[in-house]
Amino acid sequence: MSQISTDQAPQQPLDRILPFQIDGLDVRGRMVHLNETVTTIIERHDYPDAVNRLLAEAVALTALLGSSLKFEGKFILQVQSEGAVNVLVVDYTAPDAVRAYVRYDADALNALIEAGKTKPEDLLGKGHLVMTIDQGQYMNRYQGVVALTGQSLELVAHDYFMQSEQLPTLVRLAASQMMESAKGDEKVRSSWMAGGILVQYLPESSKDIPHRDLHPGDHPDPEKQGEALIEEVDAWRETEALIGTIQDHELVDPQVSAETLLYRLFHENGPRVFEAGAVRHQCSCSNERIEAMLANFKREEIEDMVVDGKIDVTCEFCGVSYHYDPKPWIKK
Structure with missing residues (x-):
């Protein structure tokens, strides 16, 4: 683990997940930047750009959640909805492989595009989002289910954590298409960037306390789902305020590294980073x-x-x- 400073290398490799800790706010989290990974996934299909943006955000969210696995296994994010995008599946295999696909109703999608409703939440509509942890053939599978009610993937993730862990959690996601031209070549290539940050409030956090992450299932008491069991404190309110200042372009700008953004947000609160992990597209078909x-x-x-x-x-x-x-x- 290392302290972030102003002399941190400004440009870091893309397609990586960076775990971090903010000592002064009792916060831990992860940041992800994806370029070649989401571009490769998107290039394997022929989806409209609105669907590509939703898919890129879903891949970023899955990488944030799946990278918490401490064993060989899979984290699967699956959407089943009545919206224009009726099936979305992202499959993350530890430690670094991800793949994804979408099914959609072309007529319903075109109607939304004509109406100018192309945000991810517009495409999802109502349904369910299922998060599955698969530990292999001889181990139990764990699932968490969250209702989709027309909200963004960010809010769906918030609902999941309040149901499963009762931990204050914030998620920010963004995706953007970029046009790139090779030097000395008139050809232009469409490239995609996806970025995200996940932060959790861990009031007892210290180097001696195990890292608590995604719980492998729903909360045992359904009557308490959605209730905050931890009283908000100033540290978490400050975290919410700081995360609220993040602009989409900061999450997807290839010139803004995770270290740079973390320093911008938390330099007064002692940000520290752990070893980054890679992310890549890989399909298991054969x-x-x-x-x-x-x-x-x-x-x-x-x-x-x-x-x-x-x-x-x-x-x-x-x-x-x-x-x-x-x-x-x-x-x-």
């Missing part, structure tokens, strides 16, 4: 996995999959298509 899946189908089910003499399988996450001769599975 020939072996798909062949193993096909082996579980009955002969008549395989026959129903055959089109023009072959079986075509396309991964929803990365868009890669696989093609198979059906004979080995029909003969089994």
Whole structure:
């Protein structure tokens, strides 16, 4: 862990998650910057820009939450809604791999775009957001469910933490499209940036107390969900005020590192940072996995999959298509 100072290197690598602690405010949190990760995910699909922005924010939020895993496993964020975007899935595999996809109703989406309603909360509408921690085949899965009522992903995350941990938590997210031109080349490439910050109030925090993070499930007493069990104090009010000053462009500007923004916000309160972690796009689909899946189908089910003499399988996450001769599975 290191103290942030004014001589901190101004430019840090993108696609990283930076854990931090603010000693003077009893606050811990993480910041994420994503560039190539979200750009690669978006380039694998052909979504409208409004959907891309929602997807980029969802990937940033998932990275903030999934990076708290201290074991090999997955953190899965899944949206099921009645809105224009009816399915959104982001899959984070510890320690650093993420993939994502979206399903949407094109007619409903176009109607929202024509009406000028393109914010992420406009696209989501009403439904549920499910957060799942998958620790592997022989371990229990834990889930937390939050209702979507037309609010942003930031507010959904706030609701989740109040239900599951009863810890005051703030989340800020932003995403932006950038146009880049290579030197000596007239071609212009569309690139995406996503950024986010998550802070939690931990009044007993010290170097000797374990880091408390995302709880793997809902609060055991549903009658107390949404209630703050910790009385607000001046330190948390100051944290809320400081986080409230963050502008979207500060979260997605590649020239503003996480260290720089943390120093701007908290230089009077002793900000310290831990070792940063990388984030990258990686899909887990493969020939072996798909062949193993096909082996579980009955002969008549395989026959129903055959089109023009072959079986075509396309991964929803990365868009890669696989093609198979059906004979080995029909003969089994």
